[in-house]
Amino acid sequence: MKALVKITLKNGVLDPQGKAIQNALAALGFTGVEEVRQGKYIEIRLAEANEAKARAAVEKMCQELLANTVIENYAYELVPG
Amino acid sequence: MKAAVIVFPGSNCDRDVKVAIEAVTGTPVVMVWHGQASVPKCDLIVLPGGFSYGDYLRCGAMAAHSAVMRDVVAKAKAGTPVLGICNGFQILCEAGLLPGVLQRNASLRFVCRDVWLKVERTDTIYTSRYAKGEVIRIPVAHGDGNYFADAATLDRLEAEGRVVLRYVDETGRALPEANPNGSQHNIAGICDPTRRILGLMPHPERLYEPLLGGIDGRRFFESMAATLAA
Numbered sequence: 001m002k003a004l005v006k007i008t009l010k011n012g013v014l015d016p017q018g019k020a021i022q023n024a025l026a027a028l029g030f031t032g033v034e035e036v037r038q039g040k041y042i043e044i045r046l047a048e049a050n051e052a053k054a055r056a057a058v059e060k061m062c063q064e065l066l067a068n069t070v071i072e073n074y075a076y077e078l079v080p081g
Numbered sequence: 082m083k084a085a086v087i088v089f090p091g092s093n094c095d096r097d098v099k100v101a102i103e104a105v106t107g108t109p110v111v112m113v114w115h116g117q118a119s120v121p122k123c124d125l126i127v128l129p130g131g132f133s134y135g136d137y138l139r140c141g142a143m144a145a146h147s148a149v150m151r152d153v154v155a156k157a158k159a160g161t162p163v164l165g166i167c168n169g170f171q172i173l174c175e176a177g178l179l180p181g182v183l184q185r186n187a188s189l190r191f192v193c194r195d196v197w198l199k200v201e202r203t204d205t206i207y208t209s210r211y212a213k214g215e216v217i218r219i220p221v222a223h224g225d226g227n228y229f230a231d232a233a234t235l236d237r238l239e240a241e242g243r244v245v246l247r248y249v250d251e252t253g254r255a256l257p258e259a260n261p262n263g264s265q266h267n268i269a270g271i272c273d274p275t276r277r278i279l280g281l282m283p284h285p286e287r288l289y290e291p292l293l294g295g296i297d298g299r300r301f302f303e304s305m306a307a308t309l310a311a
Contacts, residue, residue, distance in 0.1 A: 013184075013229065014184070014187065014227075014229070014263070016184075016185050016186070016187050016188070016189050016227075016263075017185060017189065020189055064146070065138070065142060065146060066138070068139055068142070068175065068182055070174075070180075070181060070182045070229070070230065070231070071182050071184065071229060
């Protein structure tokens with residue numbers, strides 16, 4: 001089983017990298033880009049076959065290490081593989 | 082005063098802070114590798130500057146969960162003073178010993194220069210030899226020093242007087258122009274409610290003797306030596 005984890009900045013948290021990307025897109029001539037927020041994407045292959053147990057494990061991983069919940073939100077899905 | 086400096090893979094100010102402490106206190110400093118299960122009994126634990134674990138994931142995130150940090154957190158909670166400088170401040174936040182987080186500098190640039198700091202509190206182990214409100218010059222060198230916390234946390238820090246150091250201009254005004262990284266409230270250093278745990282982005286160990294170009298950082302170490310001498 002694989003966990004696909006997405007980590008994003010919370011609303012209201014300044015994202016200077018997203019801002020720089022937005023400026024670069026504008027410089028390239030892409031118009032109408034209203035906002036860019038940058039995040040992280042992490043794939044984790046798990047030995048666990050039981051979905052409920054896998055979910056509990058990934059939840060704990062997000063809480064303890066993968067995301068800093070002061071500034072970040074996380075979301076994940078479990079897929080075969 | 083017996084001090085221990087924790088060394089993570091990627092720490093690069095560990096020897097600087099060791100040399101500064103030894104020069105001021107005259108007592109050898111113990112260096113503790115991150116994989117060790119415990120820190121020897123000491124009066125002060127220092128988390129040095131650097132780029133622990135290559136700043137992977139988030140600055141300080143990996144280091145905060147390394148083997149030795151379990152004991153550092155336990156000892157900190159039991160009352161051992163802990164000083165985190167630069168990457169050490171990031172680690173203290175990631176380990177939950179201090180609130181908030183240090184984000185990428187608002188300019189997106191690595192900032193390496195001297196800054197002016199106002200010493201807001203002198204009743205701490207680390208700042209007792211400064212005058213309250215004194216403006217001092219200390220170098221910063223970081224890409225992620227932009228202090229962020231939610232509004233309630235900031236209010237609490239201010240209400241409890243836990244902002245120990247603030248970025249100011251030469252005359253002591255906390256203006257946006259004096260802020261090198263975008264930190265909220267121009268925060269350069271904060272302490273825990275007991276004032277035994279201090280995290281700061283600037284590097285006092287880089288300005289502790291005249292050969293380095295100044296001595297404004299020296300009194301940090303003299304403060305610690307005086308308070309923790311017994």
